[in-house]
Amino acid sequence: MTAPLADFHLAQPGTVDEAVAACAKHPGSRYVAGGTDLLVNMRRGITSPDQLVDLSGIDELTALATDAQGMTIGAGVTIAALARNILIADKYRALAQAAAAIAGPSHRTMATVGGNLCLDTRCIYYNQSEWWRSANAYCLKNRGETCHVAPQGQRCHAAFSGDLAPALLVLGAEIDIAGSQGQRRIPLSELYVEDGKAHLTLAEGELIVAVHLPAKPPASRYEKVRTRGAIDFPLAGVAVALTVKGKTIGALRIALTGTNSRPFLLDGTDAFAGKALDDKLLQAIDRLVQKQVQPMRTTLASANYRRLAAAALARRLTANLFAEASA
Ligand SMILES: Cc1cc2nc3c(=O)[nH]c(=O)nc-3n(C[C@H](O)[C@H](O)[C@H](O)COP(=O)(O)OP(=O)(O)OC[C@H]3O[C@@H](n4cnc5c(N)ncnc54)[C@H](O)[C@@H]3O)c2cc1C
Numbered sequence: 173m174t175a176p177l178a179d180f181h182l183a184q185p186g187t188v189d190e191a192v193a194a195c196a197k198h199p200g201s202r203y204v205a206g207g208t209d210l211l212v213n214m215r216r217g218i219t220s221p222d223q224l225v226d227l228s229g230i231d232e233l234t235a236l237a238t239d240a241q242g243m244t245i246g247a248g249v250t251i252a253a254l255a256r257n258i259l260i261a262d263k264y265r266a267l268a269q270a271a272a273a274i275a276g277p278s279h280r281t282m283a284t285v286g287g288n289l290c291l292d293t294r295c296i297y298y299n300q301s302e303w304w305r306s307a308n309a310y311c312l313k314n315r316g317e318t319c320h321v322a323p324q325g326q327r328c329h330a331a332f333s334g335d336l337a338p339a340l341l342v343l344g345a346e347i348d349i350a351g352s353q354g355q356r357r358i359p360l361s362e363l364y365v366e367d368g369k370a371h372l373t374l375a376e377g378e379l380i381v382a383v384h385l386p387a388k389p390p391a392s393r394y395e396k397v398r399t400r401g402a403i404d405f406p407l408a409g410v411a412v413a414l415t416v417k418g419k420t421i422g423a424l425r426i427a428l429t430g431t432n433s434r435p436f437l438l439d440g441t442d443a444f445a446g447k448a449l450d451d452k453l454l455q456a457i458d459r460l461v462q463k464q465v466q467p468m469r470t471t472l473a474s475a476n477y478r479r480l481a482a483a484a485l486a487r488r489l490t491a492n493l494f495a496e497a498s499a
């Protein structure tokens with residue numbers, strides 16, 4: 173059961189500067205792009221901003237262009253546009269695979285890159301109706317005092333479950349952010365911290381404007397495990413990018429989503445450069461993944477299943493990509 177939407181003011185800026193100014197003028201505003209995450213949470217009474225700043229009328233956010241430096245993808249580009257872009261499918265394959273695996277076709281038509289990167293974290297005790305959450309005394313992430321997943325602690329372990337971030341992380345993406353202090357560019361990895369209650373490092377009113385990808389990316393792939401194949405968030409999602417040098421690995425990057433409160437690049441893969449890809453190396457990857465993922469009881473699938481699934485995906489994607497890149 174969903175509650176009626178509370179009243180809110182709607183700002184409809186035509187430029188990035190106007191959007192930032194509208195937010196600064198009205199503290200507590202929220203940006204809305206496709207609305208496929210935010211409006212669901214508003215209907216569930218999880219959040220009720222006084223003002224929504226609608227990004228859909230800002231043309232500069234929908235740019236998708238290439239030059240000698242690489243590719244620039246505006247934050248307002250839809251997931252459907254990413255999934256059908258031939259250049260992305262050819263050169264940034266993990267990104268195309270991740271986009272095609274997001275939600276269902278009608279969501280992808282509305283959903284945007286910026287909204288996907290800023291997706292709220294998820295948990296079975298949080299993504300529920302108002303009456304369900306109130307009957308369970310809410311929880312630490314929203315209006316309550318206890319985390320039902322880890323009641324002894326004071327931290328929220330809700331999982332980040334966006335599909336694009338791991339693909340963009342292995343491809344070396346950077347993002348442009350606009351705020352009342354001007355624009356800045358950061359590596360995508362710096363957008364996130366391991367805290368289910370506040371996983372984004374954006375200051376109040378900051379807006380993601382665009383994502384930048386390098387001109388010569390490594391070969392890459394993305395795969396996820398989910399409950400329903402046709403439409404579902406990842407229980408675990410893994411992106412891998414690698415280069416091959418002779419018969420050995422040149423460089424290897426692995427990134428994960430769905431298991432922690434942030435998407436993250438696996439630490440320790442630099443040590444595989446110059447090594448042959450054999451069973452021993454795949455087992456080492458398996459161990460690294462199992463050590464660094466932190467799935468908790470935030471989904472109906474068990475935490476251990478998600479841990480093992482993440483490790484299995486990382487092994488399989490690395491082996492397949494190495495075989496393809498060496499052929
Ligand atoms: C049934 C269902 C299934 C789904 N399955 C998946 C899935 O498999 N994988 C997946 O990744 N997602 C999934 N989603 C979530 C969602 O559809 C996508 O993540 C989508 O890309 C969100 O984009 P949006 O533009 O709709 O975001 P919105 O709902 O508009 O915004 C989401 C958040 O991002 C903020 N925001 C939006 N744009 C910006 C910006 N440029 N700068 C700063 N903040 C911004 C908003 O303020 C809000 O907090 C699913 C949703 C539903 C309802």
Ligand code: SF4
Binds near residue numbers: 296312319327329330
């Ligand atoms: S992990 Fe705990 S605090 Fe976070 S949403 Fe779930 S129950 Fe709430």
